[in-house]
Amino acid sequence: MKRIFLVGFMASGKTTTGRRIANKYGLEFIDLDIYIENRFHKTVSQIFAERGEEGFRNIEHNMLLEVAGFEDVVVAAGGGTPCFFDNVDIMNESGDTVYLKATPEQLCGNLTMNGTAKRPLVANKTPEELLDYVRATLEKREPFYAKAKYSMAADDLSDELFDKLLKN
Numbered sequence: 001m002k003r004i005f006l007v008g009f010m011a012s013g014k015t016t017t018g019r020r021i022a023n024k025y026g027l028e029f030i031d032l033d034i035y036i037e038n039r040f041h042k043t044v045s046q047i048f049a050e051r052g053e054e055g056f057r058n059i060e061h062n063m064l065l066e067v068a069g070f071e072d073v074v075v076a077a078g079g080g081t082p083c084f085f086d087n088v089d090i091m092n093e094s095g096d097t098v099y100l101k102a103t104p105e106q107l108c109g110n111l112t113m114n115g116t117a118k119r120p121l122v123a124n125k126t127p128e129e130l131l132d133y134v135r136a137t138l139e140k141r142e143p144f145y146a147k148a149k150y151s152m153a154a155d156d157l158s159d160e161l162f163d164k165l166l167k168n
Contacts, residue, residue: 001071001072002025002027002071002072002073002095002096002165002166003068003070003071003072003073003075003094003095003096004018004021004027004073004074004075004095004096004097004098004162004165004166005075005077005091005094005095005096005097005098005148006018006074006075006076006077006097006098006100007077007081007082007088007091007097007098007099007100007144007145007148008079008099008100008101008102008145008154009079009102009107009134009137009138009141009145010078010079010107010111010119010121010122011079011102011107011110011111011114011119012079012100012101012102012106012107012110012154013100013102013110013154013155014031014076014077014100015031015076017076017100017154018030018031018074018075018076021074021159021162022073022074024159024162025074025162025166026072027072027073027074028070028072028073028074029073029074029076030067030070030073030074030075030076031075031076032060032063032064032067032075032076032077032078032081033078035063035067036059036060036063039063040059044056044078044120045119045120045123047059048120049120057080057084057085060078060080060081060084060087061084061085061087064077064081064087064090064091065090068090068091068094068095069094075091077091079141080121080141082097082141082144082145082147082148083140083141083144088144088147088148089147091148092147092148092149096149096150096165097147097148097149097150098148098149098150098151098152098161098165099145099146099148099150099151099152100152100153100154101145101151101152101153101154102153102154102155104131104134104135104138105131106154106155107134107138108127108130108131108134111130111134112127112130121133121137122134150165
């Protein structure tokens with residue numbers, strides 16, 4: 001039974017890495033945001049608009065508790081997931097956590113390339129506002145991300161760490 005949780009800032013590559021690792025090792029892949037959207041039949045943006053961030057974070061916490069019990073899974077957590085409640089502890093106790101670490105400039109580049117409109121916390125920001133937001137928010141979230149058992153550069157495409165984690 002294996003559980004790997006990928007944590008890191010939005011647009012750090014958690015979904016892309018998670019899909020790749022799940023496919024390579026024959027595991028199920030769950031993007032926590034998509035899992036929530038499928039369960040509630042609404043987008044994360046709609047949930048934020050209707051319930052605010054606090055309401056969304058409550059839902060996110062409950063859905064994390066659910067997927068933390070799944071077996072042979074790679075879970076891409078939302079960017080803020082580890083920073084609320086005891087979520088990072090839940091992930092650490094349930095499996096292996098990997099922090100995909102990226103610079104603010106890398107993150108802004110990825111956000112800009114993939115479009116910010118679908119991400120409620122950064123929608124409608126100018127490039128300068130986006131960089132300021134990413135820097136400030138990353139600084140606040142870093143202590144939570146740093147609680148992950150493992151850390152790797154977000155642009156590291158080697159599977160060495162995952163080979164090690166999934167060999168046991």
